[in-house]
Amino acid sequence: MAKTKKLTGRKRDERIAAYIFVTPAVVLLIAFLVVPMIYTAYFSVFRYQIMRPDAMKFIGIENYIELFQDKNFWQALKNTVYFTIIVVPFQCALALGLALLVSKKFRGVAIFRTMYFSPQLTSMVVISVLWSVLYNANPNTGLFNSILTSLGLDPISFLNDENTAMNSIIFMSAWQGAGYQMMIFLAGLQGIPRDQYEAASVDGATKFKQFLYITLPGLKGTIKYVIMITMIQAMKLFTQPYIMTQGGPKNSTKTLVYYIYSEGFQRGNFGYACSIAAVFFVIVVCMSMAMKKVTTSTE
């Protein structure tokens, strides 16, 4: 009987300790995630000019009706989805390729790992400013156009042509983000037993077949995780268009988050911006759940 009581006491202590450990995270999540989300949903049913919080007017779902008729919203959604669809496989493939390269043991491999990871350590704002110069349409200023003209080709208006602006941002973003995913893939690669490769090698499997039948299945969990986080990051694209193109030209790089910012802060339509944010939240949640379902069903 006494033993049972002692166990119960320990269990209770463990439970209290668990609550103590969890409390800071829960409090922070509530303060900085749940409460803002509730506010966002609340403000989205008001006409609310950012400078006049005292003149808020309840308008029901008017903001949502306006939103679904707003061609800028659909354009921003299209741009966001396009960016996500292209950047996720491109960046993940690049990261996996880099991880395979630097997983080999050779002299100076640590230098390459550091080099590939270093864009992650630099602020996206700084990188965006630097790449704006690299992409500059004037061959006397922009490195890429300088190379193109030296090869006898015409310069390209990378950031000022609606056909190339988003692709230019995608390329830069993949370059910047691949280093982080590379490190995750690297950790995944180290978890694959070496003897599987040795056995395959003895059986005469080529390097490509080893990659196809050992590496890829071995990285399945890592790939799912990397795709999921890259997709969520991609949906939140803001800094690059804000710094490099201001959403232009012709709205070709205006993303949902950029549109929320411009409506809420530049134009002061805070209620309307909140309705975009609420819809954006639902879209991200749905995409994440769909992604999870797809990856689970493949197991």
Added chain:
Amino acid sequence: MKKAISMAMALTVALTTAATTVPVMADDPVELTIWSPTDTAAIEAWWEEKIAEWNEANPDIQVSREAIDRSDSYAYDNKIATAVTSNDLPDIFYVDGPQVSYYAANGITVPLDDYFSEEDLSDFVDSAVAQNTYDGSLYAIGATESSVAFYYNKDYLTECGVDVADLDSRTVDNPITWSEFAEIAEKCTTDDYVGAHIIMDHGEGLPYALEPMYLSAGKDYISEDGTTSDGYVNSEEAVTTTAYLADMIAKGWANVEPITDEFLNGACATMLGGSWEIATLTENADFEWGVTYYPVNDDTKEAVSPCGDWAAAISKNCENVDAAGQFLQWLMNTENVATYAAAIAKPATRISAYDEEVMADYQEGNLALIKEQLENTAVPRPRTPSYAVFSSAYAEAMTNIFSDAASTGEVDNDYIQSELDVVSDTFTDDYETYYAE
């Protein structure tokens, strides 16, 4: 759910009030905080010196300043907007001229009429008073004005066969025309140079620097009473004016993506540049340069130039408006205006400031030209509470138009019309939603 939200909001308000309502002892000094954009070392030093001087002389009103990054877009305005939503505005904040109406109409700033009499204001240039007045009351007061003029690289223009002596001899009654501007730009465009620099940034710089072109063509962006944009920013005159600018981009006479300090770095032959460029060029240019009056429309010959600069306003959150008013009276005295204007290399708003020794450079030469423009051709930007919305919509439209011209090498008037229609619709939508009676 509604009750829970109300309780959460009430709790937030209660906590905020509890945190901010600190009992003030009778002999505690009033503390005032100022926000103004981060500036050059000379201006930062000026602020430090002046605030120390005030604090020493006025132990009962202690002032501190926070420099806020302005960036080249709307970063500073975003900071103000965020502070409004969090009820966290400083006592005094600097605001760009055309935004004065926006803040005043929304009750973010308070009138300053009690602190600046008509006699005081008669010493300020008309454009500065007009820009800072909304609905008959003065809402901001600034020490400096600004202007934009036509700069040219004399060495390079001479090489290209442009009559530099003719440019040097122009007067306020006989400035160069748009077609002369375009002619020079065409003549001076080579593989290494572009003929002109006409874009300043992706923010307020665009409507600020280009407005005189529209005015000279006969139509402002917005009606004089600040209520209507339809038939103004999207008028035939506006389309023609915009097409002229886009044509310079399409023909490669001006860069759509200019490098920083393009003119100073010898990458362009001429530029429409701010009055502050005179100080930069005097100090750093390694070529001979000149400056003349803002170009005029070929048909109307109407001379107009930009003006307006940042000015100080007292926020609705200021708990001691009288103390803030007293501080602004002192901050805007003749000596302070003159030294500030000299440090920031901009023309002063106070006429008496030009008699001070530090402003002696404005008596002749390039700076006198700026003063002359300010006195004779300056027109403030539209005074309307929807200016912030107009400004960002116009900047976005112009960026689209210029990008289109650069990528296609052609000017599409229908496209320009459609973009300017969007600007007008955006303005109208905002004005009618929030301000129309």
